[in-house]
Amino acid sequence: MVELPFLDRFEAGRQLADQLAFHKVPRNAVVLALPRGGLPVGFVVAERLHLPLDVVVARKLGVPWQPELAMGAIAGGMRVLDEALIQELGIDDEAIDAIVKREQAETERREELYRAGRPPLELRGRTVILVDDGIAMGSTMTAAIRYVRSLNPASVIIAVPIGSRQACLRLLKEADDVVCLAAPEPFNAVGQWYRDFHQVSDTEVQNLLTENRVLLGRALVPDETLEPVSVH
Numbered sequence: 001m002v003e004l005p006f007l008d009r010f011e012a013g014r015q016l017a018d019q020l021a022f023h024k025v026p027r028n029a030v031v032l033a034l035p036r037g038g039l040p041v042g043f044v045v046a047e048r049l050h051l052p053l054d055v056v057v058a059r060k061l062g063v064p065w066q067p068e069l070a071m072g073a074i075a076g077g078m079r080v081l082d083e084a085l086i087q088e089l090g091i092d093d094e095a096i097d098a099i100v101k102r103e104q105a106e107t108e109r110r111e112e113l114y115r116a117g118r119p120p121l122e123l124r125g126r127t128v129i130l131v132d133d134g135i136a137m138g139s140t141m142t143a144a145i146r147y148v149r150s151l152n153p154a155s156v157i158i159a160v161p162i163g164s165r166q167a168c169l170r171l172l173k174e175a176d177d178v179v180c181l182a183a184p185e186p187f188n189a190v191g192q193w194y195r196d197f198h199q200v201s202d203t204e205v206q207n208l209l210t211e212n213r214v215l216l217g218r219a220l221v222p223d224e225t226l227e228p229v230s231v232h
Helices: 009-020 040-051 083-089 093-115 137-149 165-171 204-217
Strands: 030-034 053-055 058-063 066-075 078-081 129-133 157-161 177-182
Touching: 009 040, 009 129, 009 157, 009 177, 030 040, 040 053, 040 129, 040 157, 040 204, 053 093, 053 204, 058 093, 058 137, 066 083, 066 093, 066 137, 078 137, 093 204, 137 157, 137 165, 165 177, 165 204
Parallel strands: 030 053, 030 129, 129 157, 157 177
Antiparallel strands: 058 066, 066 078
8 A cells, every 4th residue: 555645755666666576577677767856766676676777868848938848858869749739839840959959968968977988778688667756747758668669678667656647548558567656636746745855966866876886786687588577
């Protein structure tokens, strides 16, 4: 039984890891967290399941005159657009391209900062657990999963402590499985379901990635003979 609100992202991660323990996650799996808020959650999941942790940087594409309103998202070279909203608001291609260019630059800056020169984890043939602290609309997670899919993993699980029912149902069409501990209604914002929902800093992200490597102690080598994850 999930008790809401969560104390903080680490507590949410512990409960999420307990749920994921019931899945047949192979030893060659990796955890990819969406920074910055997804890192504390993903760190605990990776720690509990003894898996390596990395980031997938996804960025919201805000409407030019109303940045908090998402018209899409990007991750890696993947772009997801809400074509209906764009058409309704009359946003032209030039404005979209300018915002994509700006957010792409920020994506690259963050990936370079967080990895500090280390290459990203190899995803081909591995189970990927995509983690965030919650899902409201699902646009950034959609971009992230489509980008991860382009890298040919064996399967992809989306794992979040909290999410809107509509977004989680939509994401079932994108992932092999969606693990969402709670989907309360009405759902207004992810932060309302946490007592401590402070903004995670770049330094915290870097420290959690470093601590994961220290705790793991060694690189996990993919083993294609392992049993694939079960899909529910």
